[in-house]
Amino acid sequence: xxxxxxxxxxxxxxxxxxxxxxxYEWERHHVSAALRxxxxxxxxxxxLEASLPRVTVCAEAxxxxxxxxxxxxxxxxxxxxxxxxxDSEDREIKIVSPCGMCRELIADYGRDCKVIIMQEDKLAKxxxxxxxxxxxxx
Amino acid sequence: xxxxxxxxxxxxxxxxxxxxxxxYEWERHHVSAALRxxxxxxxxxxxLEASLPRVTVCAEAxxxxxxxxxxxxxxxxxxxxxxxxxDSEDREIKIVSPCGMCRELIADYGRDCKVIIMQEDKLAKxxxxxxxxxxxxx
Amino acid sequence: xxxxxxxxxxxxxxxxxxxxxxxYEWERHHVSAALRxxxxxxxxxxxLEASLPRVTVCAEAxxxxxxxxxxxxxxxxxxxxxxxxxDSEDREIKIVSPCGMCRELIADYGRDCKVIIMQEDKLAKxxxxxxxxxxxxx
Amino acid sequence: xxxxxxxxxxxxxxxxxxxxxxxYEWERHHVSAALRxxxxxxxxxxxLEASLPRVTVCAEAxxxxxxxxxxxxxxxxxxxxxxxxxDSEDREIKIVSPCGMCRELIADYGRDCKVIIMQEDKLAKxxxxxxxxxxxxx
Numbered sequence: 001x002x003x004x005x006x007x008x009x010x011x012x013x014x015x016x017x018x019x020x021x022x023x024y025e026w027e028r029h030h031v032s033a034a035l036r037x038x039x040x041x042x043x044x045x046x047x048l049e050a051s052l053p054r055v056t057v058c059a060e061a062x063x064x065x066x067x068x069x070x071x072x073x074x075x076x077x078x079x080x081x082x083x084x085x086x087d088s089e090d091r092e093i094k095i096v097s098p099c100g101m102c103r104e105l106i107a108d109y110g111r112d113c114k115v116i117i118m119q120e121d122k123l124a125k126x127x128x129x130x131x132x133x134x135x136x137x138x
Numbered sequence: 139x140x141x142x143x144x145x146x147x148x149x150x151x152x153x154x155x156x157x158x159x160x161x162y163e164w165e166r167h168h169v170s171a172a173l174r175x176x177x178x179x180x181x182x183x184x185x186l187e188a189s190l191p192r193v194t195v196c197a198e199a200x201x202x203x204x205x206x207x208x209x210x211x212x213x214x215x216x217x218x219x220x221x222x223x224x225d226s227e228d229r230e231i232k233i234v235s236p237c238g239m240c241r242e243l244i245a246d247y248g249r250d251c252k253v254i255i256m257q258e259d260k261l262a263k264x265x266x267x268x269x270x271x272x273x274x275x276x
Numbered sequence: 277x278x279x280x281x282x283x284x285x286x287x288x289x290x291x292x293x294x295x296x297x298x299x300y301e302w303e304r305h306h307v308s309a310a311l312r313x314x315x316x317x318x319x320x321x322x323x324l325e326a327s328l329p330r331v332t333v334c335a336e337a338x339x340x341x342x343x344x345x346x347x348x349x350x351x352x353x354x355x356x357x358x359x360x361x362x363d364s365e366d367r368e369i370k371i372v373s374p375c376g377m378c379r380e381l382i383a384d385y386g387r388d389c390k391v392i393i394m395q396e397d398k399l400a401k402x403x404x405x406x407x408x409x410x411x412x413x414x
Numbered sequence: 415x416x417x418x419x420x421x422x423x424x425x426x427x428x429x430x431x432x433x434x435x436x437x438y439e440w441e442r443h444h445v446s447a448a449l450r451x452x453x454x455x456x457x458x459x460x461x462l463e464a465s466l467p468r469v470t471v472c473a474e475a476x477x478x479x480x481x482x483x484x485x486x487x488x489x490x491x492x493x494x495x496x497x498x499x500x501d502s503e504d505r506e507i508k509i510v511s512p513c514g515m516c517r518e519l520i521a522d523y524g525r526d527c528k529v530i531i532m533q534e535d536k537l538a539k540x541x542x543x544x545x546x547x548x549x550x551x552x
Binding site for chain 3: 220234235236237238239240241242255257264268269270271272273274275276
Binding site: 049050052053054055056057058099100101 | 325326328329330331332333334375376377
């Protein structure tokens with residue numbers, strides 16, 4: 001939890017914010033994620049809300065799948081952001097923590113991947129496995 | 139179920155086969171999907187198997203998310219294929235039907251999207267809603 | 277799709293309706309399911325809505341798990357119903373079709389299980405596999 | 415993480431072990447969970463493996479749904495155990511941590527629910543929210 005936030009990290013957050021600003025659709029896409037590979041490439045994707053809640057797919061899963069589909073699989077850092085709802089006064093696109101399900105997937109595809117989150121209103125960066133203490137294993 | 143299979147459809151199947159041939163990894167990626175938009179663009183993606191079964195994400199979901207993330211949302215036709223397991227004698231990359239969960243997602247994001255499947259050992263094309271008779275609705 | 281609706285089927289629908297009438301909670305439980313085994317036992321359960329959509333579990337999955345946990349595994353007929361939302365004028369607890377994901381699970385645990393649905397405003401009963409035409413298989 | 419393990423906790427673990435010993439089926443049910451309500455009732459359930467990985471439902475979700483379906487909703491402690499595979503030499507039914515997805519569901523339905531896990535080969539008990547540091551929230 002004691003990583004410095006670099007310019008590259010701020011760029012990653014900005015990339016996540018940019019795609020959801022462009023692709024936002026009420027009840028369809030309000031979360032996006034940006035992923036930086038160890039070679040410095042940045043991928044971005046939005047989540048897909050489904051009419052059946054269980055069928056929804058998170059943005060972190062989408063961006064990992066997109067990077068892998070393009071042939072990249074060594075992941076350095078990931079971040080997700082959330083667009084405000086139409087009736088929200090606060091118009092900021094904010095960083096959100098990955099859900100429990102995404103923590104599992106990120107850990108599967110990048111055991112040493114770092115995650116940008118907010119901590120006491122400041123950008124912070126942590127190891128994915130710190131977000132899954134006592135991780136399930138067979 | 140009475141659509142003609144066009145050259146574009148065969149190209150779509152070939153695109154799905156090509157990406158899984160390149161990205162196949164045992165217990166990580168064995169299914170891929172290809173999606174053609176109404177404007178003729180083709181997107182491809184692989185699925186992500188997770189160490190926890192429930193966390194897995196299908197290739198159809200991935201390719202829809204990839205296309206939407208790129209700004210495309212009018213979908214014409216989708217197809218998924220499966221790479222053989224390492225110990226399988228049959229080395230063909232075969233077309234598979236979408237699972238029940240993907241049928242819901244495809245129908246959400248493309249109510250009139252068509253799906254290429256195999257029928258009596260031949261390529262066939264059907265409407266997504268034909269694969270979800272008596273679809274759940276509130 | 278040409279099964280007769282029996283008194284036992286009507287009892288099953290009533291059992292599903294009864295449990296959601298009792299357990300209904302806004303944004304937590306609005307769908308329930310009832311399952312009849314081949315030996316005539318009836319099990320009922322409600323669904324669990326989660327704060328994260330993907331984590332939600334459907335009532336059909338719950339009732340199958342409950343029956344199996346009690347040692348029953350030969351399933352004859354299943355039905356799900358939905359409680360109206362608080363602001364809905366129509367106060368009827370209506371039969372709903374299983375979602376694509378539940379169709380897969382029901383088919384896994386009862387290949388010849390029948391499903392009660394509504395067809396043209398009348399109770400109807402169909403085979404689960406009729407709801408999954410061209411089912412995904414390896 | 416500094417809760418004492420009580421006799422009631424050991425009974426809960428034994429209840430989880432008992433149901434999976436009885437209901438174990440290769441590739442269908444190998445994990446079970448036991449849940450104790452604040453009023454002292456114990457519920458047990460097994461998980462449902464599906465032919466499609468994503469459709470699988472965990473034992474913790476099942477046992478919460480079972481308790482709620484029976485009218486209980488104040489949860490004190492939960493534990494999950496895993497039956498060994500047929501080819502495993504170690505025949506012990508071991509305690510497993512909840513997966514990231516179950517952590518979310520347990521936290522939704524019991525914010526102060528405790529979870530029994532193994533820590534350095536000893537039974538330990540922790541708060542569910544300790545297993546979801548920096549939990550996702552809107």
